[in-house]
Amino acid sequence: MPQQEMVGRRLARRLTWLDPVEDKLQPLVRDALRKTMPLRNLLDGTWLGAPLHPALTDVPVGAMATALILDAAESLTGSQRCGEAADGALAVGVLATLPAALTGTSDWRDLMGETRRVASAHALLNVGGLVLNIASLVGRVRGSRRCAKASSGAAFALSSIAAHIGGELSYGMSVRVNHDAAHTGPAEFTDVLAEEDLASDALMRLEVDGESVLLARSRTGAPVAIAAVCSHAGGPLEEGERDGDRVVCPWHGSCFEMETGEVVNGPAVFPQPRYETRVSAGRISIRRAQP
Structure with missing residues (x-):
């Protein structure tokens, strides 16, 4: 039919x-x-x-x-x-x-x-x-x-x-739905990058366990990671602009805290999924944030 x-x-x-x-x-x-x-x-x-x-x-x-x-x-x-x-x-x-x-x-x-x-x-x-x-x-x-x-x-x-x-x-047509609703990522710490390869001002997109992850450094130099797909309309955050520890989506201007994933300015209303990070032996590992 x-x-x-x-x-x-x-x-x-x-x-x-x-x-x-x-x-x-x-x-x-x-x-x-x-x-x-x-x-x-x-x-x-x-x-x-x-x-x-x-x-x-x-x-x-x-x-x-x-x-x-x-x-x-x-x-x-x-x-x-x-x-x-x-x-x-x-x-x-x-x-x-x-x-x-x-x-x-x-x-x-x-x-x-x-x-x-x-x-x-x-x-x-x-x-x-x-x-x-x-x-x-x-x-x-x-x-x-x-x-x-x-x-x-x-x-x-x-x-x-x-x-x-x-x-x-x-x-x-998925208008105003959460484009990260099904985002998961690794449950255990997973090696993703050599620490020396992450520049202080970089917005780097990585594919980890089938999920797109935005990896960056905070102002303190610590690695931070959130979902790379904007929850508002699916924009690529790695192509956006940095504002301190915040990233602004290039499509519609939604702004997120990169340490927490929280929304600072809309049109997004849903926070970005966040990842925990750790550095060991010069390598950066991430896992999805625990509840």
């Missing part, structure tokens, strides 16, 4: 006309966030240790679902209280869409090609849902409840498709 193509990818093929627009918008978003590192880390979820956008999307989706159920209850029972509760839930959903959109835009800034178009389809469907929900709120204020309910129902349908595409981005 042939594998069914993802909805997002089918939409992406029809959105190639967006590429020139995205090419102009993305640098503006990157530049704006590059100037305000605390805001960038806030929107990326670096402080949380997990991407922030997926967590925030639960609020508008839940609020819209609640409004839909309460609208149905009002229609079936004629309960004014259900109608008022539906209006309140919908208002919460509209307000909660704004921070979700901000964090989603932050995630979108680093995407390219097909994943960028799929993310844009996700965003456009959500914008359509937001417009319909705002129209529904206006209709409710004016007393046109039947049209208002139809509008919010259509918005829920659009947002549901958008949520499905968002899931495809994460689970089908």
